[in-house]
Amino acid sequence: MISAASIDLVFETARVEEVIGDFVQLKKSGSNFKGLSPFSEERSPSFMVSPVKQIWKDFSTGKGGTAVSFLMEHEHFTYPEAIKYLAKKYNIEIEETEQSNEQKEKASERESLYLVSEFANTYFQKILHKTDQGKSIGLSYFKERGFTEETIKKFDLGYSLNEWQAFTDEALKQGYNIDFLEKTGLTIVKDDKRFDRFKGRVMFPIKSMSGRVLGFGGRILITDKKAAKYVNSPESDIYHKSNVLYGIHHAKQSIAKEDNCFLVEGYTDVIQFHQTGITNVVSSSGTALTSEQIRLINRLTKNITVLFDGDAAGMRASLRGIDLILEQGMNVKVCTFPEGEDPDSFAKQNTLEELSSYLNENAKDFIQFKASILFEESKNDPIKKADTVRDIVNSISKIPDRIKKEIYIQECARIMDISEEVLFSTLAQINKKEFQEENKQFKTEQKAFDVIKHERPVEKVDVQYLLERKIIEALLLYGNRTEDFEDLVLKENDKKELVLEPVIHQAKVFEKIFLDLQDDEMQFTNPQFKSLYYTIIDTLNQNPEFELKNFINSVDAEMGNEITHILMEDERYALDNWQRMNIFPKEKTHSVAQLVSETILSLRCFLIDQKVKEFQQETLQNKIDTNRNILEEVKDYSGLKMLLSRKLNRVL
Known part of the structure; x- marks a missing residue:
């Protein structure tokens, strides 16, 4: 059992961007960081980390939470194991009793x-x-x-x-x-x-x-x-060997730092490289390279350098792995060692400077390497040479980036001494065949989707859900802030007309929300929001030094995930990089009082509409032609709705 004091210290010390940065290559995006999802296959980033809120959100899978929940989700840690991992990372001594x-x-x-x-x-x-x-x-x-x-x-x-x-x-x-x-x-x-x-x-x-x-x-x-x-x-x-790379634990930070990963075959290759001083190296442990292993590297860098020993047969077999790397949109280089040498023996016999120099000078682009290996085998046989060219073009066809494709075609034409037109024509044939297959599959899937689409009823927007969610969001983000709220009060002017006049008063956001909802006796209909609402209000009442990070860590996993989903929803638009197109969204913090007032007034108007509909339904069910009490109540509610609408228009 880990003591509460130890857990609190871990939460206070751990930084979510540093913890996740050990597993995913993160890039700055405004005040946040973004990267490729570690939970799904994707080429465009949909994974967001917020250092300010100390939470993360994966928009491709809907997962999210804190540094601890990331470790539990990604590494399948239990809660205590995640705490211990963070304690070790940040050199924190934890108090615990031994497991019986x-x-x-x-x-x-x-x-x-x-x-x-x-x-x-x-x-x-x-x-x-x-x-x-x-x-x-x-x-x-x-x-x-x-x-x-x-x-x-x-x-x-x-x-x-x-x-x-x-x-x-x-x-x-x-x-x-x-x-x-x-x-x-x-x-x-x-x-x-x-x-x-x-x-x-x-x-x-x-x-x-x-x-x-x-x-x-x-x-x-x-x-x-x-x-x-x-x-x-x-x-x-x-243990799933196709999902594991030997040495990734020791190499992850240097892979991200160097923006390159050396890929070798054996355990001792990795260890000898580390001992010599090159630490951004991993091994497929003697198994054929898999897509899952490549995606593991892809989270940390887009660049792989595959290291082969001088065994030609082994090199040819390993060429198949290069196509898999290209399919993931990664950049591949290949380096071979002198005949009779492997990464282990070569690293053992050379200094760090000599090894680094050799790798820099001998690492070839995959197209040069593949062409040189296959060309040697086929230079005196026209049929084999044709097969070699087709093999290389087939590899190029795996690359998602069109510009890279064209550059590689030009390079292949130069090395193999063949016209670019022929290579582009061959590439087009391969792409056309792949397109036809993909299109056929798409039509099959689309047909199945259309059946489902026609069967599915049109979903209505749940207005109350969205408004309740906005109230929770305001409490989480700004609950403890003091704001100037403008209340609109009905007063008679000089002409004896009733007009709305503004009255300014200061209040904390959570107090304003609580009192307004109490006045109208409004209740949350969503059970999770209702639970969250009272938990947040109670926490803010008891703790003037409310911190969002500590609050998320104190609630259960289900509630923590819901909080993360609410807080990070707007951040998904940062993934589209609107600033690049000179579009600058307005920050919510510029108009917190307006946001709160607008949300509460909108909710009140919506609830009045619901009440009036209930009266209408009641009248129809009871088949009452005239009911003076109901008509008066409808009239009163309609008058209140008009007043609230005027206030809402003023707020907007």
């Missing part, structure tokens, strides 16, 4: 899988550094690879004893459930037998972007033809 075995058993399955993985990570490190077998075999191997003690600890490298169930026995002894040991893949269960998956291997923990242990990679150190050199954790609820 009973609490571990009560934890959710997903959370239990994380707990088991964290335990395994600590255990393997302890075996590496504290046991004779770990030091003589595992630690010796890492030292032979050239890794320093600092590097070994930075990447939490470990060792699994060469015994059938040493890890499993220890985990069970510590109270961890065999079901979760099996589901993470750390323990293999067959009939009545249990044994360690990573027996006798050096261990590489695979972490999420936030640093949570998702799974492991294990390398065997003995020559055994029956055993695979590398073994990875199997797929589980927390």
Whole structure:
């Protein structure tokens, strides 16, 4: 259990733009930041972060909240885990009690899988550094690879004893459930037998972007033809290898800072680069590159440099991944190392300056690289050369940006010594075919949509909902502000005519709203708004130093999400960058008193209309020709409506 004082300190210290900036590349947009949604596939930013309000909103999915809710949504943290993560990020010591075995058993399955993985990570490190077998075999191997003690600890490298169930026995002894040991893949269960998956291997923990242990990679150190050199954790609820990049946790900040990501194949490539001094590097962990992995990088930078060793067969297989990168609208460069070298060995043999210089001088644009590789194979065969050109043009067709397409076509024509007209014609054929397929799919989807569209009734605008929402928004943004409100009072002028005269008085916004709604005995119809209204009023009454950030953190997740949605709704228009077109929307803070008065008067007018409709309905249902009481009430309400309308026109 984390103490309330620790939680308050975390909330006061954490900055939402800094926390989210570790996972999403944010760009300044007025007083806010914007970026690509980490929850959906998109190419235009719809994700907004407000440093002033300390909240975020993803307009593509409707999600939103605080720094804590982002971690819970994005990293699937529990609330305590999100608090601990932020405490670690900001070097805050937190007071908490240790989890008992009973609490571990009560934890959710997903959370239990994380707990088991964290335990395994600590255990393997302890075996590496504290046991004779770990030091003589595992630690010796890492030292032979050239890794320093600092590097070994930075990447939490470990060792699994060469015994059938040493890890499993220890985990069970510590109270961890065999079901979760099996589901993470750390323990293999067959009939009545249990044994360690990573027996006798050096261990590489695979972490999420936030640093949570998702799974492991294990390398065997003995020559055994029956055993695979590398073994990875199997797929589980927390580990999906197609969604993970090895080293992303350590690389995320430098990727965003350098605006480039080096992509390698193996664990040791990443570690050796880090040790040499280049930290913006990640690995696909020996698996084929996936769209999900590319999108992970795309949140941090638009630039990828793929690093290949001198193995030609491996390079050709990896070329397929380049098309996937291009489809995401990213910029790709490729760098190869001398024959017999890979990123690990090359980084080990060179200084930071030498390695940086080599990468800068040898990184080629993808079109140059692909053309040079394929051209060598086909230069003496016209048919193969034609296939090579078509292959390259097909890659170019994946690029969303039309200007880039044209430049790449010109470059391809120069390298392959072929006319631009032929290449543009080939590109047009490919695009036409893709367009026809997409159009066919679109028509199928449109037909289904039309059926749904005709079946769906026309939705009416809920005026009361919108007005109640505006009142909540005013309370959240300006509730504690003191404003000059203009009340319009009926008075007789010199000609004995009733006219509206303004009377100015000062009041806090929340007091003005509360008293006006009380006078008319107006009630919120939306249950969530009603709950929010009384919570905000009560908070403002008791706390003169009301801060929006603290208030959002104090309410439950559902209410917090609703508050975020209300506060960030207007910010979505900033995504369109109106200032670029010399359109400057007026800030609400310039006319808070007017906004409040207008909203309350509009709500009163709307409620009067509703009341009059009720009277009409009642008269029709009772089939009463004349009802003096109802007619008088309708007359009174109509007179009040006219007065309120005059006041509203004056306010507007």
